Amino acid sequence: MAATAAPLTPERILEATEEVLRRHGAAKATVVDVARALGVSHGTVYRHFRTKAELRGAVTRRWLDRTSQSLSTIVTGTEPPGEKLRHWLAGLFEAKQHKAGDDPELFATYSVLVDENSDVVDAHIADLTGQLTTIIQEGVKAGEFTSADPARSARAVFDATSRFHDPSYAPHWSRPGIETAFEAVLDLTLRGLRA
Amino acid sequence: MAATAAPLTPERILEATEEVLRRHGAAKATVVDVARALGVSHGTVYRHFRTKAELRGAVTRRWLDRTSQSLSTIVTGTEPPGEKLRHWLAGLFEAKQHKAGDDPELFATYSVLVDENSDVVDAHIADLTGQLTTIIQEGVKAGEFTSADPARSARAVFDATSRFHDPSYAPHWSRPGIETAFEAVLDLTLRGLRA
Numbered sequence: 001m002a003a004t005a006a007p008l009t010p011e012r013i014l015e016a017t018e019e020v021l022r023r024h025g026a027a028k029a030t031v032v033d034v035a036r037a038l039g040v041s042h043g044t045v046y047r048h049f050r051t052k053a054e055l056r057g058a059v060t061r062r063w064l065d066r067t068s069q070s071l072s073t074i075v076t077g078t079e080p081p082g083e084k085l086r087h088w089l090a091g092l093f094e095a096k097q098h099k100a101g102d103d104p105e106l107f108a109t110y111s112v113l114v115d116e117n118s119d120v121v122d123a124h125i126a127d128l129t130g131q132l133t134t135i136i137q138e139g140v141k142a143g144e145f146t147s148a149d150p151a152r153s154a155r156a157v158f159d160a161t162s163r164f165h166d167p168s169y170a171p172h173w174s175r176p177g178i179e180t181a182f183e184a185v186l187d188l189t190l191r192g193l194r195a
Numbered sequence: 196m197a198a199t200a201a202p203l204t205p206e207r208i209l210e211a212t213e214e215v216l217r218r219h220g221a222a223k224a225t226v227v228d229v230a231r232a233l234g235v236s237h238g239t240v241y242r243h244f245r246t247k248a249e250l251r252g253a254v255t256r257r258w259l260d261r262t263s264q265s266l267s268t269i270v271t272g273t274e275p276p277g278e279k280l281r282h283w284l285a286g287l288f289e290a291k292q293h294k295a296g297d298d299p300e301l302f303a304t305y306s307v308l309v310d311e312n313s314d315v316v317d318a319h320i321a322d323l324t325g326q327l328t329t330i331i332q333e334g335v336k337a338g339e340f341t342s343a344d345p346a347r348s349a350r351a352v353f354d355a356t357s358r359f360h361d362p363s364y365a366p367h368w369s370r371p372g373i374e375t376a377f378e379a380v381l382d383l384t385l386r387g388l389r390a
Contacts, residue, residue: 192382
């Protein structure tokens with residue numbers, strides 16, 4: 001640890017891990033590479049993350065959380081619920097488009113990590129549908145939406161917009177006509193919630 | 196042709212091609228295998244389908260058409276448009292579940308063919324969204340649905356239900372909870388169309 005100026009926090013280890021993943025890809029990245037990038041021994045890394053699997057799970061969670069954290073500011077905002085829902089879904093689509101388009105190699109690397117961390121993905125989806133549930137509950141309270149079961153409606157909205165956030169559709173997100181298709185699904189979905 | 200009792204129709208060639216695909220898989224099936232299965236020379240097969248690619252395209256179209264043909268009877272039926280739409284979407288999901296679940300190897304083989312025949316797939320999707328457009332137009336005429344642009348609404352309904360007909364989701368179709376998820380999306384979608 002003497003070689004590093006700043007204290008070795010989990011966040012710094014995860015930053016270094018992302019850099020190592022970016023350089024070596026999901027298959028080749030090792031804990032030794034991460035330790036080397038930080039100027040520490042791999043034992044030091046293991047003091048924070050007990051196994052390589054735990055480290056890979058944590059870096060995947062951090063990557064997914066970046067999206068849900070930026071969306072949560074829409075949930076707590078002051079717009080009317082209909083606008084909130086529209087901006088939230090557009091924000092999710094835009095965030096995914098950027099992740100896939102701006103750095104395709106890192107996106108491919110994280111797609112591998114996502115496939116091997118289904119519990120982390122389940123928690124991420126629960127987080128996102130929880131945010132949607134909050135917006136729908138607010139809309140029902142305001143008399144703008146109708147829903148007998150906001151959690152069920154939230155899951156339906158999430159599933160109905162899969163084409164615009166599920167990574168398996170990433171190759172479609174840069175094709176012509178995708179924004180038009182998204183707007184049409186958004187309109188249909190919002191009409192389906194209106195009181 | 197002397198060896199075969201029935202005349203050699205394109206339909207018989209396509210039936211034999213499906214059998215050959217079932218036995219050998221998409222990568223290994225050849226026109227010679229198809230000709231042998233029919234007891235004819237491969238030149239005879241080429242008289243009906245000019246290239247191997249044309250034969251593979253035709254057998255893919257036949258496989259996809261089976262679904263659209265069975266759904267078209269719902270479109271021309273006498274149910275109210277809302278019921279029609281519900282049964283059409285449930286019929287599409289059920290047909291896909293059966294194709295994927297009853298014969299997973301043939302489904303995997305056709306998934307390869309679908310990937311190499313994007314024009315055939317585009318025509319199939321146009322056929323299906325055309326059927327949806329007809330149902331929505333009927334619903335608008337009957338005052339049951341509202342839509343300024345039935346073709347756009349049809350595409351939105353098709354996209355919103357992707358999770359329940361797009362082959363890339365096939366591994367999800369046998370999981371617990373999938374029927375509940377489908378019903379929730381169906382309810383939201385139908386509410387989105389109601390006048």
